Amino acid sequence: MSKNDIKVALIGNPNTGKTSLFNQLTGLNQKVGNYPGVTVDKKLGVSKLSSTQNAIITDLPGTYSINPTSIDESIVLKTLLKKNIKESPDVILVVADVENLKRNLLLFSQIKDLEIPTVLAINMVDQMNRKGITIDLSLLKKELNTEVVLISARKNEGIKDVKAAIIRCHVAAKASPLCGINNQIDPDYFTKLKEISPNYSLYELWLMVTQNNYPETVTKEEKEKLLAFKKDVSKLKKYQHKETIYRYQEINKILKKTYIVDKSKAKDLRGNLDRVFTHKIFGYVFFVFLLLAIFQSIFDWATLPMDLIDGTFAEISDFAKSNLPAGVLTDLLSEGIIPGIGGVLIFIPQIAILFLFIAILEETGYMSRVVFLMDKIMRRFGMNGKSVIPLISGTACAIPAIMATRTIASWKERLITILVTPFTTCSARLPVYAILISLIIPDIKIFGFLNLQGLVLLSLYALGFATAIIAAYILHKTLKVKTKSFFVVEMPNYKLPSVKNVFFEVVEKTKSFVLEAGKIILALSVILWFLASNGPASFDNVEKNTIENTANQNFSEKELQQRIASIKLENSYIGILGKTIEPVIRPLGYDWKIGIALITSLAAREVFVGTLSTIYSVASGDENTATIKQKMASEINLDTGKKRFNFPVGMSLMVFYAFAMQCMATLAIVKRETKTWKWPLIQLFGMGLLAYVASFITYQILS
């Protein structure tokens, strides 16, 4: 980035192809950052405008207006009100949908009044003929007093014109308001407002007052004067309404002269598809089948790459162990860091595939129909039609799912969605369920075709969803959160998904998982490794004692090493921890060994399997489920002399994993999204208590 680069802010309504334009302008030169203080991702990209001129393009969240109703949208206002030279945009590029130009111009008119040089890109012009639209471009330019470009971002048409317009607009650096809010509504009022400061445009001052958002550059004195304008709230509201109507009147005047729609030429696919997708029976049937198909493909497609990742990391770990000089650092690398990274990457296939489907559904416009179908049902449980998307995403991983709640405007509905999402069966629970089911559920078919093991797995998924819904209902009835609930969803036109957009969306979501969850899972893996490979004084003698004690038992070298590893773990800090909590977990049917696995599951639930394999002295690196399974199957409960992993214990464990909040990475994300430790702590203890009680009942009834 050099000083001469033009800073461009890309703004537009949702569903206008803003992302397509961003992708066309920047190609692979994108990166995702964070806005200071908030959690919304900031997408930046470099675009080569000409041989000598680059632009840094910021893709701002889609919004219908500069007046925000959700966190995503508030970013737009904050970015545009910035006055320091480093961050404020030089040129604003507004994207509009040709079919919905009137509404899109509302946002444009607001932006224009900020008095920043603005380019208007009218997108999807390839649809004009089909929709019977004609535009008088030169007159529109004149009326709007700005650069206007016709483009078709998906077809990569008009992108060069956009680039040229940005340069022209930057050079000319002229910026004048379009509507000018003062003359129509209340001239006295707005003249007084403007007198507060010459450093800001009238509209900027008006936004500061109405949105209670003051950039750092506002002086204390100015702020006091602005606050005085806030006193009469009903007046503010009334003026905002008047302002919007005035803007539309102005826009109508301009469009009357420049924009003609011949409705007789318009052909519409929307109506027919809507009749099917929002049908009172078929709509739901289609949605359920779609979900089943998605889950089926996730399982089918993800298994191979997951096994590959698993195997590769085991090999890397073994390679490091046998080729690096023995010592603490090698152990840290081969037993802490490498498996830790592997434990993060193993989830990528499932997460990427699920987000591939979600991105396609959103791109086509179908997701809005799901929101429409589900809103009433979800509302009974204190959530929102939009909560469906996080709840589905939660079956891959709760972290991107919780981040996907940001589009929910009502705080209470969003909070409930965040709190219950971790109940959905995420991919980390799957290995735990898989091994326990294979141990305690016979591999038989009932009614001749239903696989009993598969049926149990399916009911665990159902249990997760049901608990999420019930928990939401309880929260809905008990939570006293003040909220202004207002719901509006645009039903966009159906369209074919763009490969490029879907690809970028999947990459971005996967990346955010790897970075957000990855650092925590990795850090915890290292801490747990330390606790498992160190212990109080007696720990150091384990190796010597074991060799002495077993001298006459004719163990092979491999068996001896396994034996040592197992006894070392028992005497390590983590082993001591496991023994300490044994009295607490005994009523659930667990012993200290399972206790250790519960503790290590705090990194990620699937670590349960790996930990048990070490405890039951299966050679590390040989993570063959069959061997772990055999070891677990032959493990004896010393109190009863019978199998440790019998039916009651297995069921109790699965119930525990279904309910308990064991994922530290999720807690960290919840803290970030809710800005307080209160909610993650409520999740940790609430879900923990539920898990404990439910497992207790399960075990006591079954045994």
Added chain:
Amino acid sequence: MNTIASLHKGEIGYISEESLDFIPLKLLEMGCLPGAEVELVQIAPLKDPLYICVNGSHLAIRKETALQIQILKSEILHV
């Protein structure tokens, strides 16, 4: 008084000037303006939300919001 919620599927109404104060700003910004023609496109299977088309915008709004927006069943003269 008729509201958007009292329209039948496929029926058209005109938002009355009186409801200006009851229309949330966001809806106003999305094109739900007094005087505008509004069509009830679809009703969700559980009678809520409602899928409307106003000023070229296709929007789903909840019944509680629709009940606040008064309409006239025939067009009125407006500026």
